[in-house]
Amino acid sequence: MNAANIQEQLRAYGPTEEVLRELQEYLLPPFGTGSQAFNSTLPEDMELVRTWQGYLAEAQVAGTFTTLQRHIVQFRFPIRAGISQTDAYRRATLGGKSPEAFAEASGLPLARPDGLQLFLYSSPAGRLPVLVAPERADFVSLVQALCYRNEPHPIPASMGAVFIKGLNNWDRIRQLSQGLHSFSSVDLAAQREQYQDSLILLSEIPYSNVPARDMGLSEADWLRQSRQIRLAHEGAHYFTWRHFGRMHANMYDELIADYAGIRAVEAHFRADWFLRFIGLENHPALQKEGRLRNYLGQPPLSKAARHCLQRILIDAARQLETFDRQLVFSGETDLALRLWAICQHHLLDISAPDGCQHLLHTYRYPKALPYEN
Known part of the structure; x- marks a missing residue:
């Protein structure tokens, strides 16, 4: 996605020119380059x-x-x-x-x-x-x-x-x-x-400091699931760092990592869980201790830019859920392929009305090449 495409998609969220410039600086390019291929062989330790x-x-x-x-x-x-x-x-x-x-x-x-x-x-x-x-x-x-x-x-x-x-x-x-x-x-x-x-x-x-009662679970069950979510979440960060040589304190990375985390305990990714975890269950309000506040950049995004980012994340989470619900999980290699496919797309590609179709196309038609350490 080039700068002109980014601007065009951002304008759909109605930002001022100043806010648009803020978001352009905040929104990161995808991890993949479009020429990279997925390898079905998992890397060695x-x-x-x-x-x-x-x-x-x-x-x-x-x-x-x-x-x-x-x-x-x-x-x-x-x-x-x-x-x-x-x-x-x-x-x-x-x-x-x-x-x-x-x-x-x-x-x-x-x-x-x-x-x-x-x-x-x-x-x-x-x-x-x-x-x-x-x-x-x-x-x-x-x-x-x-x-x-x-x-x-x-x-x-x-x-x-x-x-x-x-x-x-x-x-x-x-x-x-x-x-x-x-x-x-x-x-x-x-x-x-x-x-x-x-x-x-x-x-x-508890994951993202969300109480068990908010998840409809017992304390013991929620703590057990929180550990599983965290492990898969951090494992996704390791995936982006090892496969693409990058990871960032940014909501693009957090969406990818929470995708892996939520899928570790649920049959499919759940947008409502992700939004609760980052503090957006009552959008446009942002919870006081919502995890999104930890990832607003330095200096932090202005309130107007943050509100635009919130809408982008809500749209992206919903498209990601639609994408995930059309797939049948088949093991670690399949998870790696899903993460790889998501990493090929800009956050605005994912949040677009046809974001699900972008993700499905990349997932279904990866170009297989040998994995290189």
Whole structure:
């Protein structure tokens, strides 16, 4: 979709010229290029899985948190304002120095370190490790440690999981360096898959902080489904990152990921669930803690632009539901094909009155080529 097509479809939502420019900057191009083909062979696990299999075996003996503190340097430091700028933290996380030498490395305090759970999750892009924190405060600390360099960054109440990519693992770097005659930053840059980790951090709160009563489920059933939705949601982010090399904090990505998440617990994608999860069940009002508020860009969209975006998302969700209800699920490869097909389309293509037909055509007529890592 070119700029002229984007403008034409945006004008159907009646924005002013200023709002139109805002939305043009916010709306992302599709992940696919139109020339990419779908491969029915699911990708092999990335190298990181072998390392984390070792951590899992070690955790069976030493415990999950003790094992991870031994290998993930951020877990050796507390959450404290300004700690990321200290010499000790920088030398440990950026230079690979042992935390043992630094008094600041007093450990990441958790309320229930013995409650952490570690396992491997099979996503449409291969397996990846999952770390679950049953205590909300512990989840927040883990996110702050790995995503915000141990700084006390505020975490929205609606955030219950996060996909972490490109995390330098000094345990793996040291193993890599032992196999090289000479070792430099050039070597590292060329071999990122050999030392950078991807993983999912997961909490045990209701999905998008939506209460069980709003879903018509018992607390236990809704928590169980929330875990399944989150895993599939984050697995979809892993899919876009691994297949297309990109993921964004944007509602385009969230629609794709919630498609996978909702399908993990329901026979078909449900637009009403998606709209509730992002806070639009009473559109045009946006719920105070609606997840959409976390994805309005920086600086955030104006109120007028947000209202247009809300209408686009409502239309896109309904077209996506119509698309999904015309298909019969046939396993992981089929899910990967659906995600791939959605990723070939701009959000405005999906929200268009014939968005369902665009998606069905791409799904039914993929050009098969071998998968390349």
